[in-house]
Amino acid sequence: MITFTSFPSSPGGEYDAVRRHRETDNDMDVDFDDDDDFSSNRLRLTLPGDYLTSSQAFMRGHGTYVHEDQVVASVAGTVERVNKLITVRAIRTRYNPEVGDxxxxxxxxxxxxxxxxxxxxxxxxxxxxxxxxxxxxxxxxxxxxxxxxxxxxxxxxxxxxxxxxxxxxxxxxxxxxxxxxxxxxxxxxxxxxxxxxxxxxxxxxxxxxxxxxxxxxxxxxxxxxxxxxxxxxxxxxxxxxxxxxxxxxxxxxxxxxxxxxxxxxxxxxxxxxxxxxxxxxxxxxxxxxxxxxxxxxxxxxxxxxxxxxxxxxxxx
Amino acid sequence: MGSRVEILNEGGFRSDGRRQYELREVTIDLSQQGQADGAAVITHGLTRVMVSVFGPREAKSRSQTIHDRANINVEVAISPFSAGERRKRSRGDKRILEMAATIKSTFEPVVQTTLYPRSQIDVFVQVLQQDGGLLQGCINATTLALVNAGIPLLDFVCAVSGGVYSTSPMLDLTLLEENDLPNLTVAVMPKTGKSTLVTMETRLHVDRFEEIFKLVCSASHALHQEMKDAVRVRTTSLVTAMGTTQSNVGGDTMMDES
Missing domain, CATH: 2.40.50.140 (Nucleic acid-binding proteins)
Structure with missing residues (x-):
């Protein structure tokens, strides 16, 4: 099935433009400066498999799982924190129903x-x-x-x-x-x-x-x-x-x-x-x-x- | 031998000008395709695969529902124009069915299917161009499409093919090399280094296996970076597109109240 959409490349088309050579295989996890630093307002983006924080100090919510005492993201999206609960909201996903919707x-x-x-x-x-x-x-x-x-x-x-x-x-x-x-x-x-x-x-x-x-x-x-x-x-x-x-x-x-x-x-x-x-x-x-x-x-x-x-x- | 193309010439170059351990150019397109929940087009050199993911959604038939997890349904279609020789394959073609089954078993341990009981995740793979490394292309595109559809995965799955020419191992084989060399395809979860698929259709000397396997695993990390970059760019652009107008709305209501 091939479909032609009216806006094939936007948003997100600029990926192809830049090709870089990587000297180091640095692990680009979500860079928390400090494990407890969730306070700043800046949006944090995650990818599946990114380590978020320790599972000792935090609870895992939707869009995460625990692997070797670490909370790991399982979807690509933005990290949200409510007290000790860490969730990742996927940017594109099916509808998640709530009562009263x-x-x-x-x-x-x-x-x-x-x-x-x-x-x-x-x-x-x-x-x-x-x-x-x-x-x-x-x-x-x-x-x-x-x-x-x-x-x-x-x-x-x-x-x-x-x-x-x-x-x-x-x-x-x-x-x-x-x-x-x-x-x-x-x-x-x-x-x-x-x-x-x-x-x-x-x-x-x-x-x-x-x-x-x-x-x-x-x-x-x-x-x-x-x-x-x-x-x-x-x-x-x-x-x-x-x-x-x-x-x-x-x-x-x-x-x-x-x-x-x-x-x-x-x-x-x-x-x-x-x-x-x-x-x-x-x-x-x-x-x-x-x-x-x-x-x-x-x-x-x-x-x-x-x-x-x-x-x-x-x-x- | 005379007229035959050399697989690896004396200068250490392959028939398409690459070195032994060089991967082909990879491009990734994650833009929306029709009504699919997630889609991806990946090209490895001249191999191009498009994958559309639908779901998790209601299973089409009772027999396909599993009461405690989602069912992954993979359908592969190879376009007649994708190869050098025009050839129409029927849907029941054994090789195609086998490839679909391989992709399905590769992703079953990676997708968190237990979160979606009684649902179905449809993966439609369309091969647009083929020049070797078909399975790796299908697996990589499927990973990206699943991520794009917001389906929870334990990790990315990165697949790379490898082969050996007399004693020299090579990565990411083209069709020409694939026909002449013993080769294998490995799918790796880069975070843990676990492999979810190792497949081989030719005979390979057992002493060579370990060397190639390790090489392919390390190559998958390079591919992982490419895939992560593509997804990150896509996610960032969507978040910014949503964010800019959203802040405006906030401003509007503030003004209304004042």
Whole structure:
């Protein structure tokens, strides 16, 4: 499989430029001046196999292991320390779920009383029939008839937004959609970016002034869709199962489609340049791209993309 | 002999102008490839291998899940245009399957699979050009792709091939040398000096073995440096790319509050 990406060499292309001759085979471990010196703010980078510190004085966390009384890094990333606990956070990795996280996922399988959901994690997540809102009252017993018509709620391939509820003993996560904010996704498109680029925010439901709603899933799945007015969303007192589990997209007018496509492209460009996403950054980037009166697809030209990222760096 | 290329001439040079113990030029590209979690392209001279790693992710079939650790699934594909003679190999080719099994067993003790029970790590190896040292290229590229995917490894795995011409040992053989000489490939974890793979398809005199083996192990340290540099540059550039905008965001909120 050969794929051509729009930004093949950046970032990280400058490696080839320099060839040095090594006289000494010096061991370039992470250079702690002192074993206990973790206090400075400077980021420490590690590579797999780098010795970090003594395991007598420190505890090993994620991304490390103990070898011969030494804490050794097992991933390439940045070292973090909380009191006596040393962890290494890998720079690019799959999503590590935590309870309460908001995720966007796709149904992969329908099983007895549960759905399997792909959420970019190390295993598929589980969505139990008992943790979704069913038609006819939010609180009610699950009946056999619900079990038989599970595909009326979610089918294979459906996208949904949910919250991490708990973990199973093997580390798989259990989701729930028991809120009017959660449920099936319509009227938009999915963008996938590295999960580390999605920061924890006050709210992961973002509305841009251009008539576009965004759901920033902490698992790196982002849903970009048509804006739905708050009044429509909350709607009636109970909840309308027809609308929540509908598979039909609404009519979306031309300008909104353009705006959705533009936001999607901006996210792709920012992800390619490894810029973490927040609502302010997205808004600035959108304004910039409209100001430039750049045709939407022009964003993928390298010089335009570079200019966009540069403008974000300068604005602060 | 007349028309045949000399493996090692009287001046001590090989057919491609290298000395006995010289490795070929190594270039490493760690940029993102499509939707892969980690990818790497490595070239050893004219040998070029691309590896994409997906996972750890849900195992595709029940039979492939292991309840207490991740399953590593290696698939090797050799492009028909990669060799001098155009040749299409089927997926079921015995040599390809053997190579995939070799790569899998090389990495099983190195990847911390116990952290990901019931998952699967897919490694797709694509050979783009071949000029000897195919296995070493595949192993080195796989190491880099796994590191790039953020999968925990005990250490890097660095593979180098070696051979012997009458009594003189050589490193990093080209296809021409590989066809004529007894040769072996060794994969080493440089930190501990342990080797996870020693493989030989030709006959080699037992007295020569130790000499070549030691030589290959020391050569792997040179390669280790190259690989570490490439990963360090990649990691640094990603961290800086993330850091610059992040500090700006911090500044923004500060201003908002004031």
């Amino acid at each position: 908001l995720v966007v996922g796709r149904i992969t399988e329908v099983q007895p009383r549960r759905w399997k959901v792909d959420a970019n994690s190390r295993q598929d997540a589980v969505l139990m029939l008992s943790s979704v809102n069913l038609p006819g009252g939010v609180q009610r017993r699950k009946l056999e008839s619900d079990e038989l018509q599970m595909r009326n709620f979610f089918e294979e391939g459906d996208l949904l937004v949910a919250e991490v509820q708990a973990f199973f003993s093997d580390g798989a996560m259990s989701l729930h959609t028991r809120s009017l904010k959660y449920g099936k996704l319509r009227n938009g498109q999915l963008v996938i970016i590295p999960p580390i680029l999605v920061r924890r925010l006050k709210s992961h439901f973002i509305t841009l002034p251009c008539g576009v709603d965004l759901i920033l899933g902490l698992n790196g799945y982002i849903w970009v869709s048509r804006h739905i007015k708050a009044s429509d969303q909350a709607g009636e007192e109970g909840f309308d199962a027809e609308a929540v589990y509908s598979n039909q997209n609404d009519d979306i007018d031309e300008p909104t489609r353009g705006a959705i496509a533009r936001v999607t492209n901006i996210i792709h460009v920012l992800a390619a340049h490894f810029v973490p996403l927040t609502d302010t950054i997205l808004l600035e980037a959108y304004e910039w791209s409209v100001e430039q009166e750049e045709a939407n697809k022009g964003l993928f030209q390298e010089d335009v993309a570079e200019a966009l990222v540069a403008s974000l760096h300068s604005r602060s």
